[in-house]
Structure formats: structure tokens, C-alpha cells
Amino acid sequence: MPTPTSTSPTAAPSAPLPAFAATAAKLRDTVLASSQAFDIVRSLSDEAGHRLAGSPGNRAAVAWALRMLPQYGLQNVRAEKAMAPHWERGPASAAITAPHPHSLAVLALGGSVATPKGGIEAEVIEAASVEAIGKLDKAAVKGKIVYVSTVTERAKDGSGYGKAAGARVQSASAAAKLGAVAVVIRSIGTDNNRLPHTGGMRYEDGVPKIPAAALSIPDAELLGRLLRTGKPVRLRLELAAKTHGEVEAPNVVGEVVGRSAPDEVILLGAHIDSWDVGTGAIDDGAGCATIIEAARQILKLPERPRRTVRIVLFNNEENGLGGARAYAKTHENELGKHIVALESDFGAGRVWSARYLGAPASRKLFLSITELLGPLGVEVPEIDARGGADLIPLRPAGVPIVDLLPDGTTYFDYHHTDNDTLDKINKDELDQAAAAFATFAYAAAEMAGDFGRVPDDKRAFR
Amino acid sequence: MPTPTSTSPTAAPSAPLPAFAATAAKLRDTVLASSQAFDIVRSLSDEAGHRLAGSPGNRAAVAWALRMLPQYGLQNVRAEKAMAPHWERGPASAAITAPHPHSLAVLALGGSVATPKGGIEAEVIEAASVEAIGKLDKAAVKGKIVYVSTVTERAKDGSGYGKAAGARVQSASAAAKLGAVAVVIRSIGTDNNRLPHTGGMRYEDGVPKIPAAALSIPDAELLGRLLRTGKPVRLRLELAAKTHGEVEAPNVVGEVVGRSAPDEVILLGAHIDSWDVGTGAIDDGAGCATIIEAARQILKLPERPRRTVRIVLFNNEENGLGGARAYAKTHENELGKHIVALESDFGAGRVWSARYLGAPASRKLFLSITELLGPLGVEVPEIDARGGADLIPLRPAGVPIVDLLPDGTTYFDYHHTDNDTLDKINKDELDQAAAAFATFAYAAAEMAGDFGRVPDDKRAFR
Numbered sequence: 001m002p003t004p005t006s007t008s009p010t011a012a013p014s015a016p017l018p019a020f021a022a023t024a025a026k027l028r029d030t031v032l033a034s035s036q037a038f039d040i041v042r043s044l045s046d047e048a049g050h051r052l053a054g055s056p057g058n059r060a061a062v063a064w065a066l067r068m069l070p071q072y073g074l075q076n077v078r079a080e081k082a083m084a085p086h087w088e089r090g091p092a093s094a095a096i097t098a099p100h101p102h103s104l105a106v107l108a109l110g111g112s113v114a115t116p117k118g119g120i121e122a123e124v125i126e127a128a129s130v131e132a133i134g135k136l137d138k139a140a141v142k143g144k145i146v147y148v149s150t151v152t153e154r155a156k157d158g159s160g161y162g163k164a165a166g167a168r169v170q171s172a173s174a175a176a177k178l179g180a181v182a183v184v185i186r187s188i189g190t191d192n193n194r195l196p197h198t199g200g201m202r203y204e205d206g207v208p209k210i211p212a213a214a215l216s217i218p219d220a221e222l223l224g225r226l227l228r229t230g231k232p233v234r235l236r237l238e239l240a241a242k243t244h245g246e247v248e249a250p251n252v253v254g255e256v257v258g259r260s261a262p263d264e265v266i267l268l269g270a271h272i273d274s275w276d277v278g279t280g281a282i283d284d285g286a287g288c289a290t291i292i293e294a295a296r297q298i299l300k301l302p303e304r305p306r307r308t309v310r311i312v313l314f315n316n317e318e319n320g321l322g323g324a325r326a327y328a329k330t331h332e333n334e335l336g337k338h339i340v341a342l343e344s345d346f347g348a349g350r351v352w353s354a355r356y357l358g359a360p361a362s363r364k365l366f367l368s369i370t371e372l373l374g375p376l377g378v379e380v381p382e383i384d385a386r387g388g389a390d391l392i393p394l395r396p397a398g399v400p401i402v403d404l405l406p407d408g409t410t411y412f413d414y415h416h417t418d419n420d421t422l423d424k425i426n427k428d429e430l431d432q433a434a435a436a437f438a439t440f441a442y443a444a445a446e447m448a449g450d451f452g453r454v455p456d457d458k459r460a461f462r
Numbered sequence: 463m464p465t466p467t468s469t470s471p472t473a474a475p476s477a478p479l480p481a482f483a484a485t486a487a488k489l490r491d492t493v494l495a496s497s498q499a500f501d502i503v504r505s506l507s508d509e510a511g512h513r514l515a516g517s518p519g520n521r522a523a524v525a526w527a528l529r530m531l532p533q534y535g536l537q538n539v540r541a542e543k544a545m546a547p548h549w550e551r552g553p554a555s556a557a558i559t560a561p562h563p564h565s566l567a568v569l570a571l572g573g574s575v576a577t578p579k580g581g582i583e584a585e586v587i588e589a590a591s592v593e594a595i596g597k598l599d600k601a602a603v604k605g606k607i608v609y610v611s612t613v614t615e616r617a618k619d620g621s622g623y624g625k626a627a628g629a630r631v632q633s634a635s636a637a638a639k640l641g642a643v644a645v646v647i648r649s650i651g652t653d654n655n656r657l658p659h660t661g662g663m664r665y666e667d668g669v670p671k672i673p674a675a676a677l678s679i680p681d682a683e684l685l686g687r688l689l690r691t692g693k694p695v696r697l698r699l700e701l702a703a704k705t706h707g708e709v710e711a712p713n714v715v716g717e718v719v720g721r722s723a724p725d726e727v728i729l730l731g732a733h734i735d736s737w738d739v740g741t742g743a744i745d746d747g748a749g750c751a752t753i754i755e756a757a758r759q760i761l762k763l764p765e766r767p768r769r770t771v772r773i774v775l776f777n778n779e780e781n782g783l784g785g786a787r788a789y790a791k792t793h794e795n796e797l798g799k800h801i802v803a804l805e806s807d808f809g810a811g812r813v814w815s816a817r818y819l820g821a822p823a824s825r826k827l828f829l830s831i832t833e834l835l836g837p838l839g840v841e842v843p844e845i846d847a848r849g850g851a852d853l854i855p856l857r858p859a860g861v862p863i864v865d866l867l868p869d870g871t872t873y874f875d876y877h878h879t880d881n882d883t884l885d886k887i888n889k890d891e892l893d894q895a896a897a898a899f900a901t902f903a904y905a906a907a908e909m910a911g912d913f914g915r916v917p918d919d920k921r922a923f924r
Contacts, residue, residue, distance in 0.1 A: 046687055047562045056563070100509045101518070102741070105880065193655050194740070194880040218883040222741075225508055278656070279564070279684075418567065418656040421680040 020446040023301065024372050028439040031297045035431035041289035041348075043068065045279040045422050052276040053249035053316040054086030061272050065252035065288075065313050072292055073299040074254030074311065082326030084249035084316035087111055089198075089276055090240030092213060094184065097121060098234040099226060105216040106184070107196040108239045109168060110275065110319050111203075112212040119238030120145070120182050120211065126227050130166050133174040142179035145235050146171065147186075147215075149224055154190040157353070158346060158408040161415075164188050165199070172212040173204040182211045182237050186220035191413035194218055198275050199416045200319050211239045249273065249315040251323045256298050258308040258445065265334065266309045266445045267341040267399075268294060268437060269390050271317035278420030282411070286425055286433075287344035287388075288313055294438035298445075305445035307339060314390040317345065321389060328393035335397035339450050342402050343388030344437060347415075348425040349407035351436040354378050355385040358400030359452025366402070366451065369443040376436050378404070384458065392461045398453035402444075404436045482908040485763065486834050490901040493759045497893035503751035503810075505530065507741040507884050514738040515711035515778040516548030523734050527714035527750075527775050534754055535761040536716030536773060544788030546711035546778035549573055551660075551738055552702030554675060556646065559583060560696040561688060567678040568646070569658040570701045571630060572737065572781050573665075574674040581700030582607070582644050582673065588689050592628050595636040604641035607697050608633065609648075609677075611686055616652040619815070620808060620870040623877075626650050627661070634674040635666040644673045644699050648682035653875035656680055660737050661878045662781050673701045711735065711777040713785045718760050720770040720907065727796065728771045728906045729803040729861075730756060730899060731852050733779035740882030744873070748887055748895075749806035749850075750775055756900035760907075767907035769801060776852040779807070783851060790855035797859035801912050804864050805850030806899060809877075810887040811869035813898040816840050817847035820862030821914025828864070828913065831905040838898050840866070846920065854923045860915035864906075866898045 048064050051057035062079060069077040087110060094106035122145045127133040129150050133141075150167035153160030171183045187197035196214040203209045215223065226233045252272060258264060270287030274280025295311050298304070315323035328335070340358065354373055356366045370380045385403040387395070395401075407429075414420045510526050513519035524541060531539040549572060556568035584607045589595040591612050595603075612629035615622030633645045649659035658676040665671045677685065688695045714734060720726060732749030736742025757773050760766070777785035790797070802820065816835055818828045832842045847865040849857070857863075869891075876882045 042687070046684060049562065049564050060562075100511065100522075102511050192885050194657060194883065195655065218881070218885045221885055222508060222883070225504070419680070421656065421684070423654050423680045423683055 020443065021372060024439050024443045027297060027301060027442055028372060028376065028435045031435035031438045032431055035293055035434045037289040037293040037430045037434040038425065038427040040292050041281055041285040041425060042422055044288060045281040045285045049279050050276050051272065051274050051280055052318065053084035053273050054244065054247040055276060058249055058273055062250055062252055065272060069252065069254040069292065072296045074295055075257050077254040079250035079252055080326065080330055082249055082251050082315050082323040083246045084322035085320045086244040086247040087319060088242045090242060092239045094213065094215065094235060094237045096223065096226065096233060097236050099231040102222060104219040105194040105196055106213050107198045107277065108241045109201040109212040109214055110198055111201050112239060112241050113209045114241045115182065115211045115237055115239045119236050121234060121236040122181050124223065124227065124233045124235050126224065130170045130174050133171060136178060138178045141175065144180055145182045145184060145237065146175040146180045147184050147223055149186050149220060151186065152188050152190050152412060154409060156407055156409050157405065158411060161188065161412055168199050169201050172201055172210050173207040176208045176210045180210060184213050184215050184235065184237065187214045187217050189217060189412050189415060189417065192217055193419060195417045195419050197416045198277055211237060213237060213239060249322060251315050251327055252313040254295065254311045256295050256304055256309040258306055259304045261307045263337050264307040265338045266307055266441050267312060267338055268309065268441055269312045269314055269341060269343040269388060270345060271390060272313040273315050273318055275318050275416045277416065277418045279422065280420060281422040282347050282414055282420045282424055283416065284345045286348035286430060289430065290344040290433045290437050293434040294441055297438045298442050305442055307445040309441050309445050317390050321392065324390040324393045335394060335399055338394065338399045340400045340402055340444050341387065341391050341394055342404060342437065343391050344433065345388035346406050346408050347411040348430045348433065349411065350429045350432045351376065351378055351404045352407050353405040354380050355383050355403040355405065357385040357454055357458060362451040365447065365449055369440060369447065372439050372443060373436055376432055378436060395459045395461055398459055400451035400454055402440065404440060406433055482905065483834060486901050486905045489759060489763060489904055490834060490838065490897045493897035493900045494893055497755055497896045499751040499755040499892045499896040500887065500889040502754050503743055503747040503887060504884055506750060507743040507747045511741050512738050513734065513736050513742055514780065515546035515735050516706065516709040517738060520711055520735055524712055524714055527734060531714065531716040531754065534758045536757055537719050539716040541712035541714055542788065542792055544711055544713050544777050544785040545708045546784035547782045548706040548709040549781060550704045552704060554701050556675065556677065556697060556699045558685065558688065558695060559698050561693040564684060566681040567656040567658055568675050569660045569739065570703045571663040571674040571676055572660055573663050574701060574703050575671045576703045577644065577673045577699055577701045581698050583696060583698040584643050586685065586689065586695045586697050588686065592632045592636050595633060598640060600640045603637065606642055607644045607646060607699065608637040608642045609646050609685055611648050611682060613648065614650050614652050614874060616871060618869055618871050619867065620873060623650065623874055630661050631663050634663055634672050635669040638670045638672045642672060646675050646677050646697065646699065649676045649679050651679060651874050651877060651879065654679055655881060657879040657881050659878045660739055673699060675699060675701060711784060713777050713789055714775040716757065716773045718757050718766055718771040720768055721766045723769045725799050726769040727800045728769055728903050729774060729800055730771065730903055731774045731776055731803060731805040731850060732807060733852060734775040735777050735780055737780050737878045739878065739880045741884065742882055743884040744809050744876055744882045744886055745878065746807045748810035748892055751892065752806040752895045752899050755896040756903055759900045760904050767904055769907040771903050771907050779852050783854065786852040786855045797856060797861055800856065800861045802862045802864055802906050803849065803853050803856055804866060804899065805853050806895065807850035808868050808870050809873040810892045810895065811873065812891045812894045813838065813840055813866045814869050815867040816842050817845050817865040817867065819847040819916055819920060824911065824913040827909065827911050831902060831909065834901050834905060835898055838894055840898060857921045857923055860921055862913035862916055864902065866902060868895055
């Protein structure tokens with residue numbers, strides 16, 4: 001494996017490179033030297049701001065993409081219809097009222113119902129996890145606010161989030177079954193700022209819907225300390241969230257049309273929507289910029305690659321996957337010719353790991369291409385790719401998936417918070433990611449052969 | 463100089479140690495091993511929360527000190543009357559309304575007037591500093607909101623704050639002289655969180671009072687980027703601040719009464735008030751805990767030191783120095799017997815530098831005492847001590863001042879923000895500071911001789 005600091009394509013390939021390797025290597029180094037990815041995410045996040053489906057920012061972002069993608073040279077730029085739920089946060093407030101008054105930093109979880117006007121005030125009972133809620137006595141929970149104190153562990157691959165996010169998604173219904181009047185969770189995040197992390201939650205059918213909110217981590221720790229004094233702790237919570245009907249929230253698509261096999265598609269995905277906090281610079285402005293820049297640079301090559309590289313800016317990733325489902329439906333008959341799909345939706349860090357999910361026999365081909373990423377410091381472990389959430393609806397069709405995984409060590413410091421802003425993005429790291437996506441996409445669009453289909457037993461998203 | 467990791471009092475003294483050195487060294491090591499400083503700051507910040515003069519938290523903090531200092535063993539615990547201005551923040555909001563809408567994280571500066579109800583909306587003009595405001599054309603400023611973009615540099619000794627804070631204190635009047643309708647500043651801070659830094663500002667007599675607020679640093683940078691596009695940028699600002707009359711905000715005093723010279727005083731100061739954000743854990747709960755723990759440990763020695771060690775928890779440091787002025791007035795006739803004053807009001811970091819301001823002939827005595835701090839890693843540069851703000855009213859009387867300066871590298875990440883909470887404090891660092899204060903205070907209370915008086919030409923606070 002070449003060292004991460006080398007950028008020479010001849011550094012140490014351990015297998016013969018395919019014929020187009022020289023062009024791919026030059027593309028990679030050109031992107032590193034001339035990437036505009038940071039300007040692209042700056043433009044999107046400064047001009048549209050945050051952009052939850054149904055919001056003015058979401059409409060501004062779609063308009064931005066329809067205006068800018070042609071300027072970046074993309075072909076066949078169009079909006080594709082998709083529907084999304086329309087939820088509005090409204091103001092939120094929370095305070096500890098006993099034993100010592102403290103105002104708390106709080107955000108409603110996405111999809112939460114409102115509290116009654118004037119709020120709810122009740123005694124607090126703690127549970128360390130969703131599972132722990134289930135073990136509480138119904139009598140101890142009835143009429144109380146359940147505080148769920150699950151801790152999110154920091155991890156380069158984001159695995160701490162996967163272990164913790166259930167506390168956000170499932171706590172409300174778990175607590176409501178025992179008669180709780182609301183839930184507040186310790187934010188699913190790894191920082192220590194007074195900025196709560198929002199994110200999606202779900203109500204189970206047939207269970208009363210109770211308000212659900214996230215406290216910032218320092219506030220959650222304060223609440224925990226007061227609970228440990230043994231004195232009754234009371235909390236007041238007021239949420240003014242509103243759930244409306246469905247709303248249009250289109251995907252935006254653009255292409256580098258293949259020169260000889262235009263119906264064979266290399267799909268690069270990211271999502272144009274964001275939560276309604278911060279400016280969505282990291283989640284997922286950075287992903288949009290990564291794939292747009294990759295396409296922009298491929299378009300500047302002397303000739304377009306053999307296959308089509310299709311950019312899809314999915315809408316409504318955050319609270320419904322309406323865009324992803326619409327794409328899979330609209331393009332149902334083309335999915336057999338989707339050679340591979342990649343999504344950039346894990347921040348703006350350096351790509352450090354490439355993972356594959358396709359026909360086992362084609363893994364060799366994948367490995368030969370990833371040789372081109374060695375000079376970027378990308379490892380290729382024997383771990384199946386998972387794809388971003390927007391690729392879930394493609395999985396039943398067996399579309400091969402490749403992950404180019406960014407370093408997520410700090411991702412959950414900012415994820416779904418007001419701190420998700422441009423200043424958190426390091427230009428050099430984002431440029432490296434754009435180089436990785438450009439190189440892989442070009443190679444996949446040019447290579448002889450394909451990755452087959454994902455075996456049936458690996459098509460379910462886990 | 464002994465190495466910072468050594469804790470042996472015999473490691474490398476470069477001059478003969480005074481007779482009480484063995485007791486002082488043992489005290490230092492005992493504090494390191496058994497400090498309760500973290501528990502003290504936890505108790506204060508969790509129970510009283512933030513505590514600006516006039517607020518319920520301020521009264522709770524005074525009650526906390528009157529209840530807890532006797533429990534920590536302190537003698538002669540009492541409140542001493544002091545008056546303070548009473549200012550209430552109320553809600554604040556700000557938004558960029560053109561060319562692209564963005565809501566902004568904003569806090570009123572302390573002492574600001576309110577905007578009219580419904581807010582002010584105006585075009586924005588940028589100035590890089592207070593001085594740069596003065597160079598703007600009156601015609602260009604009239605009717606506008608001035609944005610002051612002064613950057614605070616990170617520095618271990620806090621020097622970046624001193625250079626930048628004028629932008630917070632003076633911008634409103636500088637801009638009002640040219641007809642501005644409001645000012646917003648880039649927060650005086652070194653972080654990149656969406657949490658603005660409040661802090662005191664002053665209106666000049668005879669100049670119209672205009673509203674003044676701080677934007678979080680990411681918001682300020684967004685505003686700067688939009689201004690650099692050349693399009694007119696408009697801002698809406700609404701502040702509901704209220705200025706009331708004066709209010710009682712007493713100091714709390716406690717003592718280790720000297721065994722043979724009780725009228726000679728070693729003053730350890732910190733401030734019990736805080737800004738009305740966060741829980742004031744760092745500013746200045748940590749300082750209160752440092753000096754309380756120092757006194758608590760001195761009280762546990764086999765015999766009390768010769769002189770009195772007096773803890774003063776000053777009130778109203780943040781917005782008036784009413785407590786400091788009251789102390790100097792109340793104790794006017796004793797100041798000649800104040801041997802030395804130290805204040806802990808620069809966070810919870812490790813003490814790394816000891817500085818002296820007293821009679822030049824007594825510097826030798828100071829140096830012999832600071833040998834005891836060598837094992838804590840404390841340097842003794844040839845720089846005059848400045849003291850905390852609460853020591854300013856003692857300076858005309860020539861009371862010697864010693865600084866035990868904590869490492870302030872991260873202090874201005876949290877200073878005056880909602881992020882000033884307990885979780886930011888490292889127990890080991892706070893314990894080291896408590897050990898340094900205990901050791902120095904004990905030695906100064908026991909030593910033969912004194913530090914004389916500060917020379918006349920060094921009594922002014924600069």
C-alpha cells in the first residue's frame with residue numbers, strides 16, 4: 001500500500017493497472033490541485049441555508065442546483081418529482097424547575113408532536129437506553145418525563161452512532177407504553193457544546209404519541225448529576241412542532257453522458273435537504289459538493305468516459321427518504337443497468353476506506369480500481385459496503401454499492417446541530433474526498449466489465 | 463527549576479528555603495492528592511446556575527456561600543453589603559434578510575439598550591475594529607447597522623482578549639457618533655461554535671445609545687462572506703434588554719484567622735457573580751472553588767498560619783465592580799495591612815506562571831516562596847502582576863499583587879457563553895491550581911517580612 005502522502009500513480013500498485021489508469025491517476029491529481037468543492041459547498045450553504053423538505057431553504061436549494069449544475073457543465077440537468085412529509089419545528093424550551101432551576105438547551109426531535117400550549121411539567125426518571133426503559137416499572141414511569149442517557153461513542157467509522165441512534169428513534173414509544181408524558185434524550189453526539197442534536201424519530205402504531213426532544217450533552221449531564229443527588233428532579237418542556245401534509249420536494253439530477261454506453265449508469269448520490277438547523281454545510285452540503293466537483297472534473301477530461309456518471313441530489317433524506325424512493329420508482333426499469341452506486345453522506349473528512357458490495361467474482365475488478373486510490377491513503381478492508389440511506393431503495397434490485405468512507409471522527413460533534421456550518425469544513429480534506437470520488441467514478445465508467453449484482457442474501461439493509 | 467512532573471520539595475531549590483517550607487511543600491502535595499475543588503465548583507454551578515447581580519441565581523449563590531463556607535471550616539463568614547447595577551437580557555433575535563435569509567445566533571452585550579419592539583432592520587456596513595469605525599464616512603454609516611469584525615487571537619496568557627475586547631466595549635458609541643442604528647460584533651472569543659459571547663459594553667456620555675449585540679463566530683463569518691459578494695446585506699435585530707435601578711449584591715467573606723498576626727491579611731479573591739449564560743462554572747466558579755479549597759486545606763494544617771488568609775467572593779465583577787469597590791471602601795483602614803492580594807479569575811487551567819507587583823526590594827522574598835511552586839511547573843518570569851479586575855480598587859493603596867496565572871489557551875472558547883459549564887473543567891488542572899494558591903497563601907501568611915507597597919508609578923491599572 002503506498003503511503004498516504006505520496007501522490008504518484010506509480011508508487012506501489014500491487015496488481016497490473018487497467019488501461020485507463022493513467023488518465024484516472026491524472027484526474028485524481030488534477031482534482032487535488034484544482035478542486036472547487038469548497039466553493040460549491042460555500043455557495044449552497046450560504047445561499048440556501050438549512051433546507052428541510054417543505055421549507056423555503058429546500059426550495060432555494062433545488063433552485064440553486066437547477067441553476068448551478070449547468071454552470072458546472074453537467075448535462076441533462078432536471079428536477080425529478082418526489083414527495084416528502086412536511087414537519088415544522090417551531091420554538092422549543094425546557095427547564096429544570098427542581099431542585100435547582102436551570103434553563104436547558106433543547107431541540108424537538110424530528111417528527112415529534114407538540115406539547116400542549118404552556119408545556120408539560122413533570123418529575124423525571126432516567127433510563128440508560130431504550131432497552132432499559134422497557135425494564136422500568138409502569139408505576140414508576142406513569143405521568144413522568146423519561147430521560148434517556150445513552151452515550152454516543154466517538155469512532156472513525158461512525159459505529160458509535162449506529163449503536164446509540166435507537167435511543168433517539170424509539171424512546172418515545174417505549175416510554176409512552178409505560179405511561180410517560182414525554183421523553184428527553186441525551187443528544188446523539190460526541191461533543192460537549194450546548195447545542196442539541198436533532199434527528200428523526202418514529203412513533204409506533206397504536207401507541208400514544210408523546211413529545212420527544214434532545215438536550216445538549218452538557219445539559220443532559222447536569223440533569224444526570226441532579227438525579228444522582230436523590231432529590232426529585234422536575235422538568236418543564238414546551239414544543240410547538242407542527243406536522244403538515246405531504247409536500248413536493250424534488251430530487252435534482254445531472255449527468256456526464258457516457259460516450260459509448262450512455263445507458264449504463266455510475267450513480268453518485270448525496271442529499272440536497274438538511275435538518276432545519278445550522279446551514280447543512282457538512283450534512284450534506286459537503287456530500288453534494290464532493291459529487292458535483294467529481295462530475296465537473298470528469299467533464300473537463302479530453303473525452304467523456306464510456307458510461308454515464310449520474311449525479312443525484314436526493315431530497316428528503318433526513319425525514320422520510322421520499323426522494324430516494326421516488327428515484328428508485330422513476331428509474332425502476334434502468335436499475336439493471338446501474339453499474340454501481342456511491343453516496344457521499346458522512347461529512348467532509350478525508351476518505352480513508354473503500355468498501356465493496358457486489359458480485360463476489362467482481363471484487364478483483366474493484367480491487368484493481370482501488371489501486372488508484374492508494375496514493376490518497378485509502379485502505380481496502382474486507383468489509384461489505386453499506387451505502388448511504390438514499391441507496392436503500394436500490395438494494396432490492398441488487399445494484400452494487402461502493403463506500404468511499406470519510407474519516408468520521410468529528411462528524412458527530414456537529415451532526416444535526418446548529419453547529420453544522422461551513423467553518424467546520426477543511427478544504428484540503430474535502431478536496432481529497434472529491435478526488436477519491438472522481439477517480440473511482442471515472443474508472444468505473446471506463447472499465448471493461450462490471451460488478452454484477454449483489455447476491456440475494458446481501459440485499460437487505462442492516 | 464524542578465521539572466513539572468516532580469512533586470518532591472527537595473528537587474532543586476536554587477536558594478535556601480524559608481523555615482516553613484517543609485509544611486508548605488506538604489500542604490501542596492496534600493492538596494494535589496485530596497483536593498475537593500471540583501466538588502465545590504460542581505456544587506456552586508449546579509445549585510445556583512448563572513448568577514448576574516440582581517438575578518435569582520445571584521441570590522442563590524450568596525446563600526450557597528453563606529451556607530457552605532462554614533461547612534468548609536472557614537471562620538468569620540459573612541455577607542458584606544455591596545450595590546450593583548441590575549440589567550436583564552431578555553430575548554434576542556437576529557437574522558440576515560438579504561441577499562439570502564439566515565437566522566443568526568446572537569446575544570445582547572451586557573448593558574445594551576433594547577431595540578424598539580419589532581426590531582431594527584437595516585443595511586450592514588463592516589468595520590474591522592473600533593478605530594476603523596472612526597475612519598468610515600458619516601454618510602456611509604448613517605442609518606446602518608455596523609458590523610465589527612475584530613478577530614480574537616488564541617494565547618496562553620490571554621493577551622488576545624486584551625487586544626480585542628475594545629471592540630465589544632466601545633463599538634456602540636463609536637458607531638452611534640456616525641449615525642448608526644445598531645452594532646453587532648464578531649464575538650470576542652476563540653471558538654467556532656454557534657454560541658455568542660456576551661460581556662460588558664459602555665456608552666459614552668452625550669452619545670446616543672444604540673443597541674449592541676454579539677454574533678457567534680460562525681455567524682459573523684457568514685455575514686462577512688455575504689458582504690464580500692458585494693450585494694447589499696440587510697440585518698434584522700431585536701433585543702428586549704432592560705436596565706433597572708441598583709440592587710444589593712453582597713460580597714461573601716470568610717477567613718482562616720491568623721494565629722499571631724490576625725490583622726495582617728493575605729487576600730484571595732474570586733467572583734461569585736457570572737454573566738447570565740451557561741452556569742458560570744469556569745467564570746468564575748472555578749476561581750471560587752480554587753480559593754475556597756486553598757483555605758479549606760490550610761485550615762486542616764496542625765496550626766493556623768501566623769497571618770489571616772481571607773477569602774473574598776466578590777460580587778458584580780462582570781458588570782460594575784460594585785463588590786470590589788465596596789470591599790475597598792469597607793476595609794479602607796485595613797488596606798495598609800493587606801500583605802498581598804491574589805485573584806483567581808482566569809479559568810480552571812493549570813497555573814504555569816507566577817508574577818509579582820510589590821516593593822522591588824521584596825522581590826527576593828517572592829522568589830524564595832515561588833520555589834515551592836516549582837514542582838507544580840510554575841515559571842516566574844520578570845513580568846509585573848496585573849491582578850484580576852476585583853483588585854483594581856485596592857491599587858491606589860499600594861497593596862502588593864501576585865498573579866498565579868492559569869493556562870488560558872482554551873479560556874476564550876467558553877468565556878461569557880452558554881458553553882461555560884462544568885463539563886469543560888478538568889479536575890486535575892483545577893486541583894493543581896488549588897495547590898498553587900494554597901501553597902502561596904500559606905507561605906505568605908507564615909513568612910517573615912512582607913512585600914512592602916507597590917511603588918507609586920505602578921499603582922495605576924493598565
